[in-house]
Amino acid sequence: MTGSSYSPELNNDELLYSWVGRFAEHNADEDAKDLMYMLLGSRNAILSVDLPCGIDRIEHALGPKFPYANANDAIERGTQYPFHRPFLGLDVNQFALERMRSGGSDLKIKMGLVANRFGASAALRFCPICLETELRQWGYGIWHRSHNLPGVTCCTKHVVLLKIGTNPTKTSHRATVVRPPRFIDAGRVERAGRGQLRLGTLCVGALNLCMPAIDPITRVTLYRDQAERRGYCDDNGRVLFFSLACDIAYRYDGFEGSALQQRLLSTTKYPMRWLEDLFVRPDRSLHPICHLLLIEQLWGHLDSFYTALQTALPARLDEKDGRHLHAIVEPKRTCDIASIDDISLSCRAAADLLGVSVNTVVLHRNKKGLYIRARPKKIFREVVVVIKQELLRGRTATEISRDLSVSLSSVHRIRAVLNADLHRMAASAKEKKKRIYRADWLLLLEQHHHAVNARTARPELYAWLYRNDPEWLLKENAGHRRPPSTMGRVDWVARDREFCTSAVKYLRKILANPYRSRISRTMLRRFLGEATISANSSKLPMLMRLESRLCEPIQVFAKIRIDRAIASLKTDGFPLDLWRIQRLAGLGFLSKENVKFAEQRIGLG
Incomplete structure (x- = not known):
């Protein structure tokens, strides 16, 4: 990078965004657009505070002056990505890493940060005591990762509320790298509340724990099992979301003082509605704070959750070829992957050798059609046949599990083997439904003559066809359009x-x-x-x-109002004074003409 001769030292808990600002200041790069061109190759590039993209380009531009070991180290220690990583899907995690290294503008949209209504960006925050100490010791301040996490409103070290700085996403600051204040009065600080400190400690702990990416199915299984252990499930295994929401809200004092209070407690009818999504829709990208609040309520501490995660599923195997897609922890023992196909080993023995779950081995062998030793105490082959028949009839796994008194996981294992048949049946049922709906729509067009009238008569039919068969629908509607309106000429006379x-x-x-x-x-x-x-x-x-x-005219109507006032005063027996007439008539002032008119009317009376 031409013209840059000094690389400042990287501080602990410092954002990459903060270091770039200090780098530009030490090398006298005052023009932010020139700085972005040198680092990211474009004068219109914007360096994100929490999740910067294009780190490979920054590393290449700085060369040996780059303060991190490599781009992955910068992502791990200079961004807030480790805070989000455990709660994204595996494919979203892969996408995020590629965007942060190579560059792009749709990272936060893909991660769901724009749509989850928690806010994709916020003003920079700093601790006045931390900043005063840094200015006194170093002569400069830094932006801390822990201070700028979503939902954090206090410094966990000094237990004081953070100060709000500049919002770098505002139009006036988008093209600049904002620096911390150079002067601060740390004497005026506010103590943080109990709930604010608890939430801040939770978020900072999640950032520093550096948990790996977790498969959504693994995560929701852990949630449900722990909820049942903690008594948040009824006798039928359903999660008691209302009780869970009340306990979390009480634990954090109703999120008093948090900028996310309204979002966390929504909606009014179903408080903390996002709790249900954590269990029912594991693939949905919810904010990390939602997961962290649930984890602390169920496990009491993040370390306990991480321990449970390590012991639950050490690795996840690809269902197609048996390779590791994502290692959550290291396998228990090194073993040839062919052990999964060795039918001389029981499913449990193979799972222990490979360090995977028994369900993974059973599913893999079922798909390959390998022999699996029957477990009479659990499920008989006759029951397996019945389950397959019920699945092919179109019944849900929950209904089959309830009626046949078998576990839901057993039904899902059998269903995974029949996936191809079920998909074909679903496609066939959809085609049959499409033929029926087409016939119904053609009949409506004959009855109503115009597509608009037919749509008004059966809006749900139109909506289904528009979603599933739009080309045919638009083609048929083209011949049944309402004729253009032909209004006659107006006889203006x-x-x-x-x-x-x-x-x-x-x-x-x-x-x-x-x-x-x-x-x-x-x-x-x-x-x-x-x-x-x-x-x-x-x-x-x-x-x-x-x-x-x-x-x-206004003057004429003023005289009418004077006549009304005089008549009213006479009726009520009041003296006919000019000021009384003016007030009762509601006139701001009496012109000479109006005074003369009023005197004449009084004289006539």
Whole structure:
């Protein structure tokens, strides 16, 4: 990198974003666009605070001045990716690593951070005590990873609330690398609450623990088993989400003081609705805070969860060729992978040798059609035949498990073997349904003649066809479109006479009211149709002349109001003073003409 002669030392818990800012400052790179061009190859590039992309380019540009061992080390120690990693799907994790190394602009969208309503970006935060200490010892401050984690509002070291700095995603700062304040008054600090400190400690602990990526199925199995052990399941094995939500909210004081309080407690009807998604929709990308809150409630500490994770599934095998897709921990023993196909070994023995679960071995052998020793105490071959028949009939695994009194995992193992047949049956059923729905739609088109009317009659039928058979639907609708509207020409002479007649009738009705308001052009047009008259005033000459004659000037109506006031004062027996008349008439002031008129009316009285 030409012109850069000094590489500052990397500090513990410092963001890569913070180090780049100090690097630019020490090398006098004041122009942020030039800095981005040198580091990322584009003047329009933006360096993300928490999940920066294009780290391979930064490493290549800096060469030996790069403060990390390599790009992977930078991702591990200079970004917040380790905080998100355990709670993303394996494919999303692979995508995230590729984007952070090679570059791209859709990383947070793919990770679900944009859609989960927790906020994909936030203002930078700092601890005033930490910053004051750094300025005194080093002469500069840094942005800490632990201070800028989502949901963290306090410094876990000094137990004080963090200060809010600049938001680098704002338009005025998007092209710059924001630096921490150079001056700080650490004397004015606020102590953190119990719930804020607990949540901050939990998030920082998850970041420092550096847990690996976890398969969603493995994760939800651990959640469900631990929930049952802790008494959060009923007799039928269903999770008691309401009880779980109440205990978590109580543990964190209702998330008081947290910027994410409203999102964590939503919705009003189903508080902490995201808890159900953690169990029912494991593939959905939920925010790490949701997982961490559940983990601490069920296990009490992250280390306990990590221990349970290591003992649950040491490795996950590819169902197709038996290779390791993702090693969560090292296998118990090194063993030839061919042991999984050795039928002289029981499924449990093979699982122990390979360091995998028994379910993995059973599923693999079922798919290959290998012999599996029957387990009479668990499930007989006759029951297996019945389960296959029920699955092919279209019944769900839950229904079969309940009716035949077998475990849900046993039904799913058998179902995995029949996946191809079930997919063919589903495709066949869909084609049959499509033929029926096509016939129904053609009948509707014959009855209603127009596609719009048919859609109004059967909106659910239209929606299904539009999702599953759009080409055929649009082709058929093309011949049943509603003919274009052909409105006749307007006879403006007759319309002009109609407006004049209506205006005179309306005027007589208004004049019959002794407490009427002033007759104005706006009043008449509102009654007749203001939009039509304003747009076609040139075609209505009679109405325009009539409006000029009927409208009352403000001065004329003021005299009418004076007459009303005088009559009211006489009726109530009050003196006919000018100030009383003015007040009762509601006039701001009396002109000379109005004063003369009022005196004449009083003299006549």
